[in-house]
Amino acid sequence: MTVFERTHAVFDDEDVLRDDYQPERIEERDEELEEYKAYFQPVINGKQPRNIFLYGKTGVGKTVATKYLLSHLERDAERYDDLDITTVYLNCEHLTSSYRVAVNLVNELREEGEQISTTGYPRDAVYDMLWAELEEVGGTILVVLDEIDYIGDDDSLLYQIPRARSNENLHDAKVGIIGISNDFKFREQLDPRVEDTLCEREIHFPPYDGNELRNILDKRSTLAFEDGVLSEDVVPLCSALAAQDRGSARQALDLLFEAGDLARRNGDGNVTEHHVRNARSRLEKRQIEESMKDLTSHDHLTLYTITALTVFGEEMPVRRQTIYDRYEDVATSTGFVRSDRCDPVAPPRCGGGRCRGSS
Structure with a gap:
């Protein structure tokens, strides 16, 4: 049976x-691509690459523009015998320190089977391995650190890489960093020395407006869907909803895909406004569910407390002491005994784990 x-x-x-x-x-x-292209000109001229910092909200084209230009840069560099360009791309979403980023860069540069463990080495030893791997590759190396803000306060690597040649850690390799961030405040948290180097050149990607999103979706939908499947109001509605929210192309494309997927599963011949609105509800629900999975035990208890107060008719906004008292009742009744250091409104100093006793 099939x-x-x-x-x-x-x-x-x-x-x-x-x-x-x-x-x-x-x-x-x-405009952003022209500016970006100008910052890459020293690379094609065989000179030291600039360090470039891109910032803007999620889904506004930072990563896709970077990959697009780098692919063209590598291809165009093949015309010149004295150019050797290598790109290393690393998403830092789960890499919360310079040490972890350095280890992953070493492993990206090494052959399969020669990777190092993510723990157990002194930081200086990992940095030495990184310099050795970069020297082995040689030429011009562009290191793309996407979601670079996850590194947090431990930004020593962002200081060390741009200065590797002046510190004589590198001799043949010329390395440039491309940092991509959704966090507008990340730059303010950097060590001033790191900021001066990492943000040598900056490009801001603003949110898309409704017309821009509509143009993007028009181009993609022509390739993605069968002819005549989309109702005329589908693309304008997806574009408008995304523009009203975050101005994110990623959000608009997700909405369009989900609407099409709903129509396919229902056996409908056309994708309509009805599918778009149902898709929006499904995506919002999915986003809330995913966000709740990331909450700590403390956060879950606090959310449950506020939900219970709302359900049982407590007038909003609720007083802090009322939340505090109800949280204690919930924590005790569920076996999560509140630590004296925990506060149901402010983030707990214990890290938000499961608290038992008064320690």
């Missing part, structure tokens, strides 16, 4: 709407 069969209902190529799709042309970012 359980699965291929079908092209609704979608022609749904991967066009995925996060990892690299378009042949970047829409609605001409």
Whole structure:
């Protein structure tokens, strides 16, 4: 018995709407791309690369623009015999220290089977391994650190890499850092010496407006969907909803994909406004569920406390002491005995774990 069969209902190529799709042309970012391109000019001239810092909200084109230009830079550099360009891309989402970033960079540069453990080495030893690997690669090396703000306060690597040549840790390799961040305040948290170097050149990617999102979705939907499947109001509605929220192309594309997926699963021949609005509700619910999974035990108890107060008719806003008293009752009744150091409103100094006793 056949359980699965291929079908092209609704979608022609749904991967066009995925996060990892690299378009042949970047829409609605001409000014940013021109500025970005100018900062890469020293590289194609065989000179020391600039350090570039990109910032803007999620889904405004920072990463896709970076990958687009770097792919062209590597391809165009092949015309010159004296150029050797290597790109190393690293997402720092789960890398909360310079040590962890350095280890992962070493492993990105090493052959399969030669990677090092993520723990157990002195930091200086890891840095020495990194310099050795960069020297082995040689030429011009562009290190892309996406979501660089996850490094937090431990930003020593961001100081060390740009100064590796002047400190004689590197001789042949010329390294440039491209930092990408969604956090506008990240720069303010940097050591002033790091800020001067990392933010040598800056590019701000603003949110998209409704018309820009509509143009992006028009281009992608032509490739993603079967002819005549989308109702006329689908793309404008997806664009408007995303523009009203965060101005994120990622959000608009996710909404369009989810609407198409709902139509496919329902066996509907067209994607309509009804599918878009249902898709929006589903995505919002999914986002809330994912956010709740990341809460600590303390956060769950606090959320439950405020929800209970709301359900039982407590007038909002609730007094802090009322939340505090109810939290104690909930913590005791569920076996989570509140530590004296925990506060149900402010983040706990104990880290928000499961507190038992008064320690």
